Amino acid sequence: MHEPHVVVVGGGFGGLWTVRALARERVRITLVDRRNHHLFQPLLYQVATAGLSAPDIAAPLRHILREQANVDVLLAEVTDIDAASRHITLADGRMLTYDTLVLASGATHAYFGHDDWADIAPGLKTLDDALAIRRRVLTAFERAEAATSDAERDAWLDFAVVGGGPTGVELAGTLAEIARHTLRNEFRHIDPARARVRLIEAGPRVLASFPDDLSAKARKQLERLGVDVVTGRAVTSITEEGYALGDEFIASRTVLWAAGVAASPLGRMLGVETDRVGRVPVAPDLSVPAYPDVFIAGDLASVQQDGRPVPGVAPAAKQMGRHVARVIRARLRGETVPAFRYRDYGNLATIGRMAGVVDLHGVKLSGLVAWWFWLVAHVFFLIGFRNRLIVLINWAWSYWSYQRHARIILRGESEDGTA
Amino acid sequence: MHEPHVVVVGGGFGGLWTVRALARERVRITLVDRRNHHLFQPLLYQVATAGLSAPDIAAPLRHILREQANVDVLLAEVTDIDAASRHITLADGRMLTYDTLVLASGATHAYFGHDDWADIAPGLKTLDDALAIRRRVLTAFERAEAATSDAERDAWLDFAVVGGGPTGVELAGTLAEIARHTLRNEFRHIDPARARVRLIEAGPRVLASFPDDLSAKARKQLERLGVDVVTGRAVTSITEEGYALGDEFIASRTVLWAAGVAASPLGRMLGVETDRVGRVPVAPDLSVPAYPDVFIAGDLASVQQDGRPVPGVAPAAKQMGRHVARVIRARLRGETVPAFRYRDYGNLATIGRMAGVVDLHGVKLSGLVAWWFWLVAHVFFLIGFRNRLIVLINWAWSYWSYQRHARIILRGESEDGTA
Numbered sequence: 001m002h003e004p005h006v007v008v009v010g011g012g013f014g015g016l017w018t019v020r021a022l023a024r025e026r027v028r029i030t031l032v033d034r035r036n037h038h039l040f041q042p043l044l045y046q047v048a049t050a051g052l053s054a055p056d057i058a059a060p061l062r063h064i065l066r067e068q069a070n071v072d073v074l075l076a077e078v079t080d081i082d083a084a085s086r087h088i089t090l091a092d093g094r095m096l097t098y099d100t101l102v103l104a105s106g107a108t109h110a111y112f113g114h115d116d117w118a119d120i121a122p123g124l125k126t127l128d129d130a131l132a133i134r135r136r137v138l139t140a141f142e143r144a145e146a147a148t149s150d151a152e153r154d155a156w157l158d159f160a161v162v163g164g165g166p167t168g169v170e171l172a173g174t175l176a177e178i179a180r181h182t183l184r185n186e187f188r189h190i191d192p193a194r195a196r197v198r199l200i201e202a203g204p205r206v207l208a209s210f211p212d213d214l215s216a217k218a219r220k221q222l223e224r225l226g227v228d229v230v231t232g233r234a235v236t237s238i239t240e241e242g243y244a245l246g247d248e249f250i251a252s253r254t255v256l257w258a259a260g261v262a263a264s265p266l267g268r269m270l271g272v273e274t275d276r277v278g279r280v281p282v283a284p285d286l287s288v289p290a291y292p293d294v295f296i297a298g299d300l301a302s303v304q305q306d307g308r309p310v311p312g313v314a315p316a317a318k319q320m321g322r323h324v325a326r327v328i329r330a331r332l333r334g335e336t337v338p339a340f341r342y343r344d345y346g347n348l349a350t351i352g353r354m355a356g357v358v359d360l361h362g363v364k365l366s367g368l369v370a371w372w373f374w375l376v377a378h379v380f381f382l383i384g385f386r387n388r389l390i391v392l393i394n395w396a397w398s399y400w401s402y403q404r405h406a407r408i409i410l411r412g413e414s415e416d417g418t419a
Numbered sequence: 420m421h422e423p424h425v426v427v428v429g430g431g432f433g434g435l436w437t438v439r440a441l442a443r444e445r446v447r448i449t450l451v452d453r454r455n456h457h458l459f460q461p462l463l464y465q466v467a468t469a470g471l472s473a474p475d476i477a478a479p480l481r482h483i484l485r486e487q488a489n490v491d492v493l494l495a496e497v498t499d500i501d502a503a504s505r506h507i508t509l510a511d512g513r514m515l516t517y518d519t520l521v522l523a524s525g526a527t528h529a530y531f532g533h534d535d536w537a538d539i540a541p542g543l544k545t546l547d548d549a550l551a552i553r554r555r556v557l558t559a560f561e562r563a564e565a566a567t568s569d570a571e572r573d574a575w576l577d578f579a580v581v582g583g584g585p586t587g588v589e590l591a592g593t594l595a596e597i598a599r600h601t602l603r604n605e606f607r608h609i610d611p612a613r614a615r616v617r618l619i620e621a622g623p624r625v626l627a628s629f630p631d632d633l634s635a636k637a638r639k640q641l642e643r644l645g646v647d648v649v650t651g652r653a654v655t656s657i658t659e660e661g662y663a664l665g666d667e668f669i670a671s672r673t674v675l676w677a678a679g680v681a682a683s684p685l686g687r688m689l690g691v692e693t694d695r696v697g698r699v700p701v702a703p704d705l706s707v708p709a710y711p712d713v714f715i716a717g718d719l720a721s722v723q724q725d726g727r728p729v730p731g732v733a734p735a736a737k738q739m740g741r742h743v744a745r746v747i748r749a750r751l752r753g754e755t756v757p758a759f760r761y762r763d764y765g766n767l768a769t770i771g772r773m774a775g776v777v778d779l780h781g782v783k784l785s786g787l788v789a790w791w792f793w794l795v796a797h798v799f800f801l802i803g804f805r806n807r808l809i810v811l812i813n814w815a816w817s818y819w820s821y822q823r824h825a826r827i828i829l830r831g832e833s834e835d836g837t838a
Contacts, residue, residue: 035828036557036561036826036827036828037826037827037828050474053472053473053474053475053825054472054473054825054827054829055469055472055824055825055826055827056472058827060605060826060827062602062605062606063605063822063826066603066604066605067604072607072608073605073607074564074565075558075561075564075565076565092565094565127827127829128829131829138455139494142455142494145493145494146493146494146495146511146513183481184485185485185486186479186481186482186485186492187481188491188492189491389812390809390812390813390824393808393809393812394809403482405474405809406472406473406474407455407456407474407479407482408455408456408473408474408477408479408546409454409455409456410473410546410547410550
């Protein structure tokens with residue numbers, strides 16, 4: 001009997017949850033990813049700030065899926081999609097035909113038309129990005145230590161994070177902690193605690209997806225950590241020497257980008273209309289209206305619910321993945337399922353050591369209790385027992401000692417040179 | 420009062436042990452290293468084979484030395500030494516003058532005049548090397564899985580390790596273990612257990628620095644793990660497609676180099692005569708005969724003892740480092756110390772999981788008991804409590820589960836492209 005071939009592109013939360021939910025189904029699944037691992041993105045900033053090692057937050061896709069006999073994992077890059085004749089093309093020229101295609105290739109960072117900023121102000125989406133940021137930050141303190149003028153030293157001790165969403169807040173808070181605590185006593189010619197960490201948000205407040213009062217609390221917690229929070233002003237240029245904030249030019253050698261999001265280019269390959277950032281609008285069952293055999297899950301999907309977009313967060317991607325699997329299953333049996341609905345259990349962000357904000361739609365937490373809630377939730381959702389244990393130990397260690405064990409500068413550059 | 424300036428180049432075992440032994444001395448020390456971390460090299464092959472993360476076996480030099488007030492750590496590369504006027508030049512053009520210079524820049528791998536093999540057959544000396552080898556090995560299995568012909572698949576499943584010393588034996592044993600156990604059930608189109616792992620030693624036996632009977636036992640243990648051990652035959656060419664063993668050409672996409680050692684180029688910058696591999700012959704107090712204010716510690720030193728060279732191993736480097744510190748201290752006080760003598764406590768090597776050989780000059784161990792001895796000795800000598808704990812947990816985990824947690828392909832390439 002011919003088993004339908006389901007091709008899933010992307011092994012993040014959306015794709016992996018689709019695949020797992022089809023474990024008992026009589027389908028043949030091919031999971032295609034450019035990388036060999038599933039990444040627990042919510043903890044990526046910890047790798048960037050040397051609190052965790054890269055393998056702590058990643059697990060090989062093959063290993064996760066080794067017991068699921070109906071899956072074939074393929075390390076490959078998709079270069080074209082022909083939805084009319086139902087096949088995709090891979091970078092090595094091979095073609096894969098499918099009966100059902102699930103696109104879950106996620107999002108990357110965007111520079112709002114300033115692509116020249118990408119080399120200067122790295123963003124944070126992959127493990128390679130995280131290691132590049134780690135190298136930049138640790139090297140900046142080394143350069144400051146070796147500086148021969150005050151101006152040079154100050155520029156190396158100036159850190160700017162552009163974008164006041166959860167990633168920006170987490171990066172800025174942790175950078176301040178590193179400067180004030182982790183590096184204490186380690187330098188002879190500079191005082192790392194004098195480093196300036198500035199978080200810049202063009203909108204009126206940080207963590208705009210949270211209620212007003214939690215935004216205000218987050219700002220206060222950031223300021224207590226020593227972060228200089230700037231809201232309502234946009235960065236208008238970035239160069240190797242610094243950045244401009246309106247008319248003001250600030251000398252800074254380390255600008256990190258946590259501002260813009262763009263959907264993966266695979267959405268555009270479908271040849272259907274996409275939204276402003278490249279996301280694909282979907283039908284209520286998460287299929288593409290023009291191609292009912294193509295589904296979108298995760299950050300690549302543009303889903304409206306009650307007049308608002310479903311946010312690009314891990315729980316939403318997992319829910320979409322499971323829903324797509326449910327629709328595939330139902331169609332095989334000639335059944336139908338209700339439309340996708342995102343269940344929003346809440347919103348959480350951490351701000352350096354021992355601070356954070358949590359919004360559970362009714363219950364609001366901030367400060368230490370929010371930090372603990374965040375920690376438990378994140379470690380709980382990490383895939384694989386071993387990772388959880390190691391991450392907990394690393395956290396206990398850095399909590400107790402203020403140390404960050406992964407402060408190792410690796411010389412690698414990502415292959416495309418953009419990291 | 421003018422405190423003498425001691426410049427130490429290299430933060431490996433030789434340099435770091437010199438610096439630490441001078442902690443209470445009234446000297447001003449500058450420790451110069453190209454990398455920001457001390458590396459526990461004996462466990463480097465574990466990073467290459469995905470058993471440990473890079474930060475598990477490395478610690479920032481600044482952090483190790485933060486309490487030692489008489490040390491200044493400098494992240495910089497030495498490009499020239501002027502021993503006559505007592506200064507060194509750094510890559511950024513700065514110069515450092517010294518009263519005493521300690522060169523402890525170690526060794527790298529050598530290709531016996533075949534420098535074109537370096538890109539094809541990577542060696543293992545730095546963390547970046549280890550990550551490059553990890554990427555090569557994991558990618559080979561992926562390519563085999565995607566191969567479209569038997570010949571292509573077999574070439575990707577052929578692994579050769581050139582050089583039968585401890586590093587070669589450790590790499591080959593662990594590769595066999597990965598192929599036979601770690602990757603079980605993860606592939607759909609290949610059987611990883613059918614991979615061929617060949618260890619090639621041009622001399623008559625593997626682990627030539629061990630007694631004959633332990634060499635024989637090591638060979639038997641390797642063969643039991645599935646390694647094809649070839650002795651008495653040399654690799655005569657290496658290309659992208661494979662390698663030649665005498666007249667025979669073997670199609671292989673993964674050749675790892677564990678054969679040759681060359682001393683760091685800093686020895687040659689001194690302008691004195693060096694030995695065949697670039698090591699600097701030293702006086703009995705480890706100073707350079709032509710320049711008594713220059714000392715050599717670790718793998719860069721050529722030291723003869725009882726008619727035999729002192730081996731390039733971690734314990735010898737540490738002993739030299741401590742001896743150099745003792746001589747510096749004695750000279751400041753107008754005293755003298757006895758000549759350096761290497762105390763050889765024994766020799767150990769591991770062979771994959773649960774096997775190894777130990778020679779304690781009188782007591783010989785092999786198999787499981789040698790493996791445990793090796794494990795305890797290595798974890799004990801790891802710097803820093805946290806690293807020891809994490810490494811032990813990782814080992815317990817991989818021992819119990821056969822899993823290797825760091826199987827994450829990072830895309831980075833080392834900056835100079837030689838990794």
